[in-house]
Amino acid sequence: xxxxxxxxxxxxxxxxxxxxxxxxxxxxxxxxxxxxxxxxxxxxxxxxxxxxxxxxxxxxxxxxxxxxxxxxxxxxxxxxxxxxxxxxxxxxxxxxxxxxxxxxxxxxxxxxxxxxxxxxxxxxxxxxxxxxxxxxxxxxxxxxxxxxxxxxxxxxxxxxxxxxxxxxxxxxxxxxxxxxxxxxxxxxxxxxxxxxxxxxxxxxxxxxxxxxxxxxxxxxxxxxxxxxxxxxxxxxxxxxxxxxxxxxxxxxxxxxxxxxxxxxxxxxxxxxxxxxxxxxxxxxxxxxxxxxxxxxxxxxxxxxxxxxxxxxxxxxxxxxxxxxxxxxxxxxxxxxxxxxxxxxxxxxxxxxxxxxxxxxxxxxxxxxxxxxxxxxxxxxxxxxxxxxxxxxxxxxxxxxxxxxxxxxxxxxxxxxxxxxxxxxxxxxxxxxxxxxxxxxxxxxxxxxxxxxxxxxxxxxxxxxxxxxxxxxxxxxxxxxxxxxxxxxxxxxx
Amino acid sequence: xxxxxxxxxxxxxxxxxxxxxxxxxxxxxxxxxxxxxxxxxxxxxxxxxxxxxxxxxxxxxxxxxxxxxxxxxxxxxxxxxxxxxxxxxxxxxxxxxxxxxxxxxxxxxxxxxxxxxxxxxxxxxxxxxxxxxxxxxxxxxxxxxxxxxxxxxxxxxxxxxxxxxxxxxxxxxxxxxxxxxxxxxxxxxxxxxxxxxxxxxxxxxxxxxxxxxxxxxxxxxxxxxxxxxxxxxxxxxxxxxxxxxxxxxxxxxxxxxxxxxxxxxxxxxxxxxxxxxxxxxxxxxxxxxxx
Numbered sequence: 001x002x003x004x005x006x007x008x009x010x011x012x013x014x015x016x017x018x019x020x021x022x023x024x025x026x027x028x029x030x031x032x033x034x035x036x037x038x039x040x041x042x043x044x045x046x047x048x049x050x051x052x053x054x055x056x057x058x059x060x061x062x063x064x065x066x067x068x069x070x071x072x073x074x075x076x077x078x079x080x081x082x083x084x085x086x087x088x089x090x091x092x093x094x095x096x097x098x099x100x101x102x103x104x105x106x107x108x109x110x111x112x113x114x115x116x117x118x119x120x121x122x123x124x125x126x127x128x129x130x131x132x133x134x135x136x137x138x139x140x141x142x143x144x145x146x147x148x149x150x151x152x153x154x155x156x157x158x159x160x161x162x163x164x165x166x167x168x169x170x171x172x173x174x175x176x177x178x179x180x181x182x183x184x185x186x187x188x189x190x191x192x193x194x195x196x197x198x199x200x201x202x203x204x205x206x207x208x209x210x211x212x213x214x215x216x217x218x219x220x221x222x223x224x225x226x227x228x229x230x231x232x233x234x235x236x237x238x239x240x241x242x243x244x245x246x247x248x249x250x251x252x253x254x255x256x257x258x259x260x261x262x263x264x265x266x267x268x269x270x271x272x273x274x275x276x277x278x279x280x281x282x283x284x285x286x287x288x289x290x291x292x293x294x295x296x297x298x299x300x301x302x303x304x305x306x307x308x309x310x311x312x313x314x315x316x317x318x319x320x321x322x323x324x325x326x327x328x329x330x331x332x333x334x335x336x337x338x339x340x341x342x343x344x345x346x347x348x349x350x351x352x353x354x355x356x357x358x359x360x361x362x363x364x365x366x367x368x369x370x371x372x373x374x375x376x377x378x379x380x381x382x383x384x385x386x387x388x389x390x391x392x393x394x395x396x397x398x399x400x401x402x403x404x405x406x407x408x409x410x411x412x413x414x415x416x417x418x419x420x421x422x423x424x425x426x427x428x429x430x431x432x433x434x435x436x437x438x439x440x441x442x443x444x445x446x447x448x449x450x451x452x453x454x455x456x457x458x459x460x461x462x463x464x465x466x467x468x469x470x471x472x473x474x475x476x477x478x479x480x481x482x483x484x485x486x487x488x489x490x491x492x493x
Numbered sequence: 494x495x496x497x498x499x500x501x502x503x504x505x506x507x508x509x510x511x512x513x514x515x516x517x518x519x520x521x522x523x524x525x526x527x528x529x530x531x532x533x534x535x536x537x538x539x540x541x542x543x544x545x546x547x548x549x550x551x552x553x554x555x556x557x558x559x560x561x562x563x564x565x566x567x568x569x570x571x572x573x574x575x576x577x578x579x580x581x582x583x584x585x586x587x588x589x590x591x592x593x594x595x596x597x598x599x600x601x602x603x604x605x606x607x608x609x610x611x612x613x614x615x616x617x618x619x620x621x622x623x624x625x626x627x628x629x630x631x632x633x634x635x636x637x638x639x640x641x642x643x644x645x646x647x648x649x650x651x652x653x654x655x656x657x658x659x660x661x662x663x664x665x666x667x668x669x670x671x672x673x674x675x676x677x678x679x680x681x682x683x684x685x686x687x688x689x690x691x692x693x694x695x696x697x698x699x700x701x702x703x704x705x706x707x708x709x710x711x712x713x714x715x716x717x718x719x720x721x722x723x724x725x726x727x728x729x730x731x732x733x734x735x736x737x738x739x740x741x742x743x744x745x746x747x748x749x750x751x752x753x754x755x756x757x758x759x760x761x762x763x764x765x766x767x768x769x770x771x772x773x774x775x776x777x778x779x780x781x782x783x784x
Contacts, residue, residue, distance in 0.1 A: 049741055050729040052563060052714040073712040076721075077728035083709065086622045092631075203732060260732035261748070265541035280735070280742035288539035382740040400743055407743075 040331050041069045042338060044096040045087075047321070048077040049383045057377045058384050061351060066341040068334065070096075072384075088112055088326075095335040096386065097324045099147070102441075104139075104322035105433035108146040113324045115144040119336040126343040127336075130389040134430045137491075138319040141432055147322035148339060148387040154394030155315055155425070156411075157418045158280075161208045164273045165299030167193065177305050179212050179241055186250040189273045198245065199252035199272035201260040205452055207276050212304035213238040216314030217426035219484060226427060226488045228481055230448050230472050236465055242456040256453045268292060274301075279414050283406035300413050303421045311421035317429035323386040339386050348389050352396045354378050360399050367399040374403070427488065436483040440476030447472060531555070531753035538748045554753040563714070563722060564754060570634070571701060571719035572761065578638035578700040582647075583693050590648045591677050594655035612645045618709070625710060636710045637718065638700060647692045654688040655681060690772035694765070701762045719758045726754055 046053055053059060053072035063069050073094075076083050084103055087094075088110075099107065107113050120127055127148060135149040168175070168185075171192050176182035189197040206215060206229075214234035219226050229235060245251040252258065252272060260281070267275040268288035277285060282298075289296050303311035325335050341347060353360045353367060359374045360367050369375075382397075401411045428437070451468050454460040460468075473481075525545050530538050534549030542548050558564050592598050593605060615621070621640075622631070630636040658681060666676045682689065704720035711717055726746055728734055735742040 048725065048729065050563075050725055050744075050746070054714065055562075076708045076712070077725040077734070079708065082618075086619060086709070089619060090623055090626050092626070201732065261539075262541075264539060268536075268540040269542065278735075278742070280745075284535065284539055284747075288536040291534075291536040292540050292542075379744055400740065403743070 039068050040334055041071060042095040042331060042335060043071045043073065043093060044098070044386075045084075045094045046072055046074045046098050046383055047100065048074050048080060049380060050077075051380050051383075053380075053383070056380050056384075058351070058381050061377075062342065062384060065347045065350060066338055068338045068341075070338070091328055093328055093330070094326055095329040095331050096339065097326055098150075098386065099322045099324055101319065101322065101433060102438055104147055104324060105141075105435075105438050107324065107326070108141055108433070109435075112326055112328075113146045114327050114329070114332055115146060116148070116325065116336070117145050119325075119332060120145065120148075123333060123336045124340045126340045126345075127387065130343040130348070130391070131387060132390045135319060135390060137430050138432055139322060147324040149319040150321040150323060150385055150387050151317065151390055152320045152382075152388065152393075153397040154390075155317065155423065156394075157313055157315060157414050159204065159207055159276050159278045160303070160414045160417060161274060161301040162277045162282075163299050163301055165297040166293075166295055167273055168299060175299070175301055177302070179209060179304055182209070182301075182304060183241075183245065183250070186245065186274070187248070190250055193273065195271055195273065196252050197250055197273040199258065199263045199266045199275050200255050201258040201263045202256055202449070202453070203260070204263075204276040205255075205449065205456070208301070208304055209242070210238050211312055211314060212306045213241065214306055214312070216312055216424050217316065217428075219426055219428040220314075220424075221427050221488075226481065226484045228477065228484075230444075230469060230477065231481070236462060239452065239455045239462055239465070243458055243462065246456050247458055251456070253457070256457065264288075270296075277410075279401075279407060279410040282410035283404050286406055300410075300417065302417050312424055313418045313421050314424050314426060315418075316426045318426070321385075342386055343389060345389070345392075349392070349396060351384070352378075352381060352388070352393065353399045366402070367396055368402050369399045371403060374399070428484065430491075431484070431487055434480075434483050434487055436476065436479040440480050444472065444476055444480065447475065527752045527756055530749055531756055533749055535747045535749050538752075554747075554749045555757070557750055558753045558757055563717075564719075564757070566715065567717050567719045567722040568758070570716060571758075574634075574637050574718055575697050575700045575762075578641070579693050579696040581638060582642045582644065582696040582700075583689065585643050586648045586692065587651060587682070587689070588677075589643055590651035591655060591681065593648075594652045608645050608648065622709065631710050632713045632716070634716045637703070637706055637716070641699070641703075641706070644696070644699075647695055651685070651688055651692060654685055658684055687772045690769050694769045694772075697765060698762060723754060723758050726751060 053074055059070065059072065080100075081103060084099075084107075088107060097107075097113075104113075116124075131149060135151055136145060139145055139147040139149045163175075163185075167173075167189060171188055173185050173188055174181075176185045186197045189195070210216075215229050215232055215238050218229055220229065220232060221227075222232075242251065246253065252263075252266065254262075258266075260278070263272075263275055264277075264281060264285045266272040267277075268285050269292060270289075277298075286298055289298065303313055305311045323339065325332050329335060342351060353369070354374060354377060356362065358370065359378060360369050362368070369378075382400075398411075402408045431437075451460065451472075455462055455465065469477075522545070526543070529543050529545055529547045531554055532547035532550055532552065533543045534551055537543050537548040589608075593601060593608075595601075598604070616624070625631050625636055625640070630639065662680055662684075663676055666680050671679065702720060704718070704724050707716075707718050707721040708724070711721065729741060730745045730748075730751065735745065
């Protein structure tokens with residue numbers, strides 16, 4: 001009866017577990033009770049980030065500073081929009097929502113969000129003081145404010161071309177200043193080192209080189225009219241140039257399939273001499289490179305000069321997050337009070353970069369983090385931001401960059417280089433969500449990027465570009481351009 | 494036998510071996526690469542030097558992952574989910590399958606059709622979500638195993654296995670005065686261990702690997718299983734994600750730690766496999782004659 005007894009054990013085990021599974025399923029504190037101070041508990045929906053929002057020290061800080069206990073929920077890392085739709089369709093209760101621009105637009109036009117004008121008027125003095133006039137434009141639909149805009153770290157550039165400086169010196173090459181000089185440099189490196197000098201990933205097609213041709217931002221002001229970069233005449237010149245690099249073996253032929261990690265891998269293992277590097281990847285990339293080649297040095301190539309003799313850099317200032325109060329919330333006044341208190345000057349700095357002398361220190365007017373205390377308590381602070389003090393935050397925020405001297409040096413060098421040139425802000429940055437543009441953006445971007453890669457790789461002849469452009473227009477481009485310009489006329493008056 | 498046939502036989506065997514070794518390697522090598530990465534220094538991983546052997550050996554990554562409370566908590570959830578889900582699933586599926594395998598059950602065909610109907614048609618994501626929400630299951634641990642507790646496909650396998658058992662066994666038990674439940678537990682189930690073990694493995698692996706259910710229903714950190722944690726770990730260090738979230742970019746998880754997490758998440762289920770594998774062959778041979 002060996003088999004029988006074994007079975008009996010399994011079954012007893014199964015039943016016990018099934019039973020215990022049913023009993024022990026705890027009902028987690030879903031809005032359980034209020035706290036002693038009479039302030040109700042609030043629920044906030046956040047975007048995804050890899051940490052436990054309810055256990056993080058920042059959550060405690062916010063509770064201490066504002067007197068509100070907030071329960072946080074996060075959207076998933078993937079399919080966030082789907083999940084958000086499910087939650088809203090299901091009338092799940094949130095008091096505050098931190099939304100991306102497409103999510104915001106969808107919910108606002110669907111009537112799921114509360115107009116905030118009156119609430120801000122009566123309960124939001126700190127909110128009004130913290131946010132600049134321009135930013136309100138981005139959250140206003142038909143004259144009503146539907147969210148508090150969160151703009152983030154201010155004007156900054158993320159990526160710039162870097163080069164193996166030790167090779168440049170060895171071959172006595174000078175830093176290129178124009179696309180033509182860049183071409184010569186790449187050619188010289190290829191000849192001497194027998195490698196494909198320039199690498200990159202699929203999402204770094206544009207940037208420095210494109211900017212030198214005048215392809216700056218997604219949307220560009222040409223004589224008072226908005227043109228999408230797809231319709232810029234300079235686009236063709238840029239593609240011709242890139243195709244030349246590609247066909248002569250100066251541009252990594254795997255660029256369309258590279259991830260940025262792969263591109264960094266090629267650079268740090270000595271298989272490429274030039275890459276468009278993001279400052280936040282710079283310190284690990286440099287560490288890996290120096291480990292492999294102790295004599296290696298990285299040089300930053302200043303922004304290339306275009307035909308007009310100037311170097312231009314496109315930046316996007318767009319509002320990154322939209323802090324909204326859903327209609328379904330039963331505690332809208334408390335919600336706005338919480339948002340307002342968080343923006344009170346002394347509270348805001350504490351929530352952003354902690355206390356002076358404990359979490360950060362000020363040297364020459366710049367904020368430096370005190371490690372490891374800063375990391376222990378504030379690593380995830382920006383996820384909890386619900387609007388920022390737009391006058392002070394860029395300076396505060398840089399404390400994060402100064403956590404690592406290598407990172408800091410790249411960040412500062414990039415910004416310094418950019419400041420020498422001509423920073424052109426994407427006019428669409430301050431636009432309110434425009435129906436046709438939001439609706440078509442993803443599809444059109446993908447269509448353009450895929451096609452551009454084909455033109456660069458020579459899989460398509462550039463003579464066909466006009467045919468492509470009319471396809472692009474037909475698939476929503478024309479509609480976007482039209483509505484974007486209608487909006488642009490209203491502000492340029 | 495002539496020389497010729499034995500040569501072609503040898504050739505055939507050789508090709509066979511070669512083919513299966515290659516197939517085996519394609520599944521094994523990525524794993525070895527992952528192991529090597531998890532033990533290598535970050536600089537070596539970033540510059541793509543790590544292939545099958547670790548470069549710059551270190552074990553700090555494992556220390557880091559094993560200290561991470563989010564990892565540990567999700568590991569605990571996954572183990573609990575696999576055990577509770579498998580036990581409950583096996584129990585419910587078996588007691589559903591048994592009556593359906595008996596010819597004397599009235600309306601048996603209709604019951605069967607009703608079950609099969611659910612295999613082919615489902616309400617879709619949104620209605621299911623609404624249902625779960627109205628049942629109060631959203632963001633609760635049971636949502637991870639209750640909706641999947643009866644799997645019709647598994648139920649059919651068990652049912653067919655039961656049907657293959659000789660009728661005489663049941664008849665003689667009945668003559669001895671055994672009730673239906675007694676017959677199921679004392680006679681039918683002990684004879685069905687192979688199929689039960691197989692289905693248990695199906696359930697366990699499915700629960701262990703499932704991340705979609707938790708992605709849809711769970712936002713509470715306390716109930717996230719391991720696969721969801723891994724998914725989030727990997728997504729949150731992808732370049733598209735980092736481009737939009739500069740602050741996240743400042744705190745990316747190094748690749749060697751990702752590798753270690755993936756390995757630690759795969760090991761437990763890998764260790765269960767060999768012990769149940771021997772039942773596999775017997776169990777899935779549905780309806781074959783039982784010796």
